[in-house]
Amino acid sequence: MTDDLRRLVYYSRNRTVGAPEAVDATIRAILATSRTNNARVGVTGALMFNAGCFAQVLEGPSDAVEATFERIQQDERHGDVSLLAYEAVATRLFTDWSMAYVGASKAEADRYGDVADTSGFDIARMTGDRLCAVLHGLALEEEAAVAA
């Protein structure tokens, strides 16, 4: 199904407000769900997150990407989902599933160090890619907005 490969890019605010423990639990739950679900349906991509927002790239067959995104849309924990792109692509940017913490806070980087695996995800390398650079920037802005 390489002729039906699509890439979807979105970012959303984390709607869970309250104690850091609640935010922490929500983020871990979302990360765990996306890891298992996406692998099952052949969706790869990258998820960048911090305490304020998620920015995610989903790649795969259109049916699987559409179903995955619909599940995200119906998830109350995601607020203000902004869909940045949905397009047919020739090849995957991400051949695997990877996640990264992209916040500025050292404390949170330590907190999420264990879930943000490093499989093929190198922010320094990614910043070379415009798409990911934009997402990275958005994620940092969101975090700054939450902190303000």
Added chain:
Amino acid sequence: MPAPSAVTSLPAGPFEAALAEMATPLLLLDAGGSVTFANDRAAVLFAGSPPVGRALPALLAARGAAEPGAFDDALRAGRPAREGLALNGGRRVEAALAPLSSGGFALTFEDVTEHVRSAALARLEPLTGLCNRAELHERLGAELAAAERAGAPLAVLLLDLDRFKAVNDTLGHPVGDALLRKVAERLRNAARREDVIARLGGDEFALVQVGRAGADQPRAAEALAARLVDLVGRTYVLDGQMLNVGASVGIALYPDDGRGADDLLKHADLALYRAKADGRATYRFFEPAMNVAVQARRSLEIDLRRALALKQFTLAFQPQISLETGAVSGFEALLRWHHPERGPISPATFIPLAEEIGVIVGIGEWALRTACREAASWAQPASIAVNLSPVQFRGGKLVETVMLVLAQTGLDPARLELEITEGALLDDTDGVLTVLNGLRALGVRISMDDFGTGYSSLSYLQKFPFDKIKIDQSFVRGMAGSAECGAIVRAIARLGASLGMRTTAEGVETADQLDAIRAEGCSEVQGYLTGRPMPADQAAALLI
């Protein structure tokens, strides 16, 4: 245990033949529940697993029954029983077990597959699998009865998609249908299990938030409505595309807003209407004043539909003065409606309504013909400006109408100025530009009215060479107190001059404003200072 073949047929005789050949599937069971006889129809029903000699539960299990032990208790107790069974292949049967006086049991089957299927279909809306309108009424009636017994509040929410028609029109019905299925899925996700969700047709949905004793209404309904507006309004991806629709929601509460299903649905609909009028993508609760407002609107609508036939419209003519010569260069024809009982009705009230119900097309044509006929009779060849509604562009007959009116009245096309607002260009810009070019080809002039208030897109000025820009009166009125307004008037006047378009300042009421307008370089003025709207005969007299 006897060999099965020994008991598949009974000794010959009319009763035995009747049993074997009767239209109803029949099994005879011994006291232990094993099959001793299966008639022809039963053999067909259990095709693939010959019944005779088998225990009933094993036989039912082989046929895919979800509860093969459904008759176990009755068999043990030797009493009659009746069970609905779902067999494999989607088959539904009603099975009746009857103890026989001679010992053992008779078990008969009635095939209710079609019955069950058609009953389910009759209640469901086929595209989304939600309840249909009839089922909604029935369920709502039952829930209201339950709510009354429990003293529990209940909420009815009506939801309507914004911009769905555009999706259907531009992307086709298959995409529209796929979108409706996704919307239905999101509604199911937002509601609780016990809530009733229905599709009422088109892009209209209903939810009944089932009453619970002690439920916190209206807060629960408000939370659900806010969730629906948010959830349904989130971007969809389907069929390889990104789609956006919004949702408007109207809410009526039992018992405060009505006790019957019809009243609640009607009131939720009024609230929905308000939500849409208030800018869409929002929700509104029913308020009794909405009833009054709707009655008033309906009554005005009835009067408006017959006003043209009853000759209740007139035109007033407001002079436009050339700043270069100080003389009357033309008039703008303004529509007036005088109702015998209501008195004069403001155009700001009736024109939007006339546009909404479509009668603006006939009224606009009347105004055009009347204005042209009047102007053709003037002693001097002054210009006559007539307003066009965006709705008039949609029928595809505007150019033809204008051509016909010019021919009928004999007015020189160069004297006719058609005024449009930016609103006309918003939807289907290309289609409107085609019409404008067609009008221009007739020799009439085109003005951009109320410039500066709407979207004020300079790209419109670039896309079509308007003959004139009319500067909205709010800027003229603001000039005295606000340097910004003066700057805007100056900018528009210069923009017009450099694009070769004349500029008319509207709403000039004082001599100071007139001096300022003159200083900014406008070509013409129109306002109470230089002439109020006047009847046709007075306008004609100004040109003698």
